[in-house]
Amino acid sequence: MSATMKDIANETGLGLATISSYFNGGNVRPGNREKIEAAIEKLHYEINETARGLKTDRTRTIGVVIPELQNMFAAKVICHMEDILLKHGYAMIVCDCRTDRKREREAVEFLKKRRVDALFNIPVDNEGGHLKSFLKTGRPVVLIDREIKGIACDTVCTDNFRAIADAVRLMAANGHRRLGMITGPQEISAARERLRGFRSACEELGIAEADCVTACGDDTMEGGARAAEEILAGEKHPTGMIISNYSMTVGAIIRLNEMGISIPEDLSVIGFDNINFAKAMNPVLTIVDQPETLIAEAAAELLLKRIEAAGDEAEGARHVVIPARMVEGRSVRKIRGEEK
Amino acid sequence: MSATMKDIANETGLGLATISSYFNGGNVRPGNREKIEAAIEKLHYEINETARGLKTDRTRTIGVVIPELQNMFAAKVICHMEDILLKHGYAMIVCDCRTDRKREREAVEFLKKRRVDALFNIPVDNEGGHLKSFLKTGRPVVLIDREIKGIACDTVCTDNFRAIADAVRLMAANGHRRLGMITGPQEISAARERLRGFRSACEELGIAEADCVTACGDDTMEGGARAAEEILAGEKHPTGMIISNYSMTVGAIIRLNEMGISIPEDLSVIGFDNINFAKAMNPVLTIVDQPETLIAEAAAELLLKRIEAAGDEAEGARHVVIPARMVEGRSVRKIRGEEK
DNA sequence: TTGAAAGCGCTAACAT
DNA sequence: ATGTTAGCGCTTTCAA
Numbered sequence: 001m002s003a004t005m006k007d008i009a010n011e012t013g014l015g016l017a018t019i020s021s022y023f024n025g026g027n028v029r030p031g032n033r034e035k036i037e038a039a040i041e042k043l044h045y046e047i048n049e050t051a052r053g054l055k056t057d058r059t060r061t062i063g064v065v066i067p068e069l070q071n072m073f074a075a076k077v078i079c080h081m082e083d084i085l086l087k088h089g090y091a092m093i094v095c096d097c098r099t100d101r102k103r104e105r106e107a108v109e110f111l112k113k114r115r116v117d118a119l120f121n122i123p124v125d126n127e128g129g130h131l132k133s134f135l136k137t138g139r140p141v142v143l144i145d146r147e148i149k150g151i152a153c154d155t156v157c158t159d160n161f162r163a164i165a166d167a168v169r170l171m172a173a174n175g176h177r178r179l180g181m182i183t184g185p186q187e188i189s190a191a192r193e194r195l196r197g198f199r200s201a202c203e204e205l206g207i208a209e210a211d212c213v214t215a216c217g218d219d220t221m222e223g224g225a226r227a228a229e230e231i232l233a234g235e236k237h238p239t240g241m242i243i244s245n246y247s248m249t250v251g252a253i254i255r256l257n258e259m260g261i262s263i264p265e266d267l268s269v270i271g272f273d274n275i276n277f278a279k280a281m282n283p284v285l286t287i288v289d290q291p292e293t294l295i296a297e298a299a300a301e302l303l304l305k306r307i308e309a310a311g312d313e314a315e316g317a318r319h320v321v322i323p324a325r326m327v328e329g330r331s332v333r334k335i336r337g338e339e340k
Numbered sequence: 341m342s343a344t345m346k347d348i349a350n351e352t353g354l355g356l357a358t359i360s361s362y363f364n365g366g367n368v369r370p371g372n373r374e375k376i377e378a379a380i381e382k383l384h385y386e387i388n389e390t391a392r393g394l395k396t397d398r399t400r401t402i403g404v405v406i407p408e409l410q411n412m413f414a415a416k417v418i419c420h421m422e423d424i425l426l427k428h429g430y431a432m433i434v435c436d437c438r439t440d441r442k443r444e445r446e447a448v449e450f451l452k453k454r455r456v457d458a459l460f461n462i463p464v465d466n467e468g469g470h471l472k473s474f475l476k477t478g479r480p481v482v483l484i485d486r487e488i489k490g491i492a493c494d495t496v497c498t499d500n501f502r503a504i505a506d507a508v509r510l511m512a513a514n515g516h517r518r519l520g521m522i523t524g525p526q527e528i529s530a531a532r533e534r535l536r537g538f539r540s541a542c543e544e545l546g547i548a549e550a551d552c553v554t555a556c557g558d559d560t561m562e563g564g565a566r567a568a569e570e571i572l573a574g575e576k577h578p579t580g581m582i583i584s585n586y587s588m589t590v591g592a593i594i595r596l597n598e599m600g601i602s603i604p605e606d607l608s609v610i611g612f613d614n615i616n617f618a619k620a621m622n623p624v625l626t627i628v629d630q631p632e633t634l635i636a637e638a639a640a641e642l643l644l645k646r647i648e649a650a651g652d653e654a655e656g657a658r659h660v661v662i663p664a665r666m667v668e669g670r671s672v673r674k675i676r677g678e679e680k
Numbered sequence: 681t682t683g684a685a686a687g688c689g690c691t692a693a694c695a696t
Numbered sequence: 697a698t699g700t701t702a703g704c705g706c707t708t709t710c711a712a
Binding site: 069082111 | 387388389393416431432433434449594597617619622
Binding site for chain 1: 704705706707708709
């Protein structure tokens, strides 16, 4: 079909090794360089990465397994990682496992068959069973957003504890003493951390436990909607609600709209992620904004370092934690003491 | 490193061909099947797709080149395609070219080197120069969302003309006779079609040309914001505004919020795409909803058919057009005659 | 610096 | 139905 190195060798009268050396940054005499380049031009030669991969056992391909491509956070992180990896000559194969453990496991197997050099994973299976067989190959795995107990690999996470604690503090600073929080599934480390942050900050601020209502959503819009309803159905109406994930934020807001609850007159709200969505709200939503770019950079760096260090004595797992930031809109109302 | 077919052959005492035949759906005696399966289990064997790809010149990998992964439309389409392709054993390598022609061209070259079996492309370069060399390989290309004159390949598009014409009709049915439209860049066929739909429907409804204001955005949020401002700065204030792309919808709405313009009291609005976003608005936004799932299915089907038919006499290019649908919210106000 | 040759793991043609 | 063998396009010793 297309031209091969052999064709270049024939065309130039050089040996295969010289051509290969040319492509791999070896020393080739200037005259021969030119000859090779002319032949490449003439024959429209292009390196066959498949053959190269077979020989070197390095495909220059990274597997990525995420719960949902529709998930804003995941999409943004992937976007930036792709950017960085492409610059280093790496391709990415992204598998969306639809938050399904079985599909997650299958995705890892699929990528293993394709001999990806490494794996990025926002894990769904919090036991990490899906990673065991891949890790045996000695290829690196970088976990994003969630840690897994007992799986020793690099991780990059938002400082989830502090992100929500900050949200609580902002509410308190505006006079809110009865708070609701929509949490994610507690099997997920990120969701646990966020809840811990909530409780810890409430305690620190002297907010009574009875005044902290939490409802557990499933990180979907529908779950956020249900959880919002649940919180408002309780006896103690909170004056402020913190939502700890983007999809649930959208879902909760849709439901609040449907219920005719005005933000922030009837309820103050702090959402999560997606600054553009927040700005399109009326009034503009106050949110916790995750640093997707920084996460992607940190993850890509860890990964590339591991790949290059393949064969060396494996260093211990690194855990990078990156702070989130509050972006204030107008969805948190300042309330006076007597409204408590 | 990991086990090979040869290891399986040794372990079972069978020949290589039998093992290969086993993996490729050939006839293998039941007893031998079991032996092979036992050996696979024991040696943790997994097929090496790289080697297979080299031999067959089929990588079972599809390249995807899109302007923006952040683009909701693209993300949804990709998501569904991945789903379908994975079921057929195909992986996808997605390249986000950031709406940059140079990067788009590089992405195609990158994927060509990796010997992808086919290409999905939402083209940025409306001349199609980036595809020429790939098409020479005889591998199929399916264009999504946008056609390119002079490039004969399968395309799958929304019925953009009618989508916007329907939006105009909805406005008119609610008494609107002065309309603004935010269009996309006119180099893009989809944007051209949408503008054509606007003009055609206005004419059909007898709306004076002077009462149709259009402003051209660049398919980004910022562009949408600017275009919205431009339209409202004109002398003839339209009573209704149609926005022909999702990002511009978000941008325009943010700007309208900032300008203190109420929807639909001060201005009726029909947006584009992302039903969840629309529902989260207050009032709920009326939108044109593109059929991403159907587009993905049609595109995947065309692609798989082409791949399987490789070598056969190439059929002529097919063009699939899929209708969009209006999803009504509360952002279009019914106005009375005298307000004209 | 360059050439010759072996071999990465697989498939497929041919022989049995 | 199964075994034997050549070779896909590349990298990488080893010699020259």
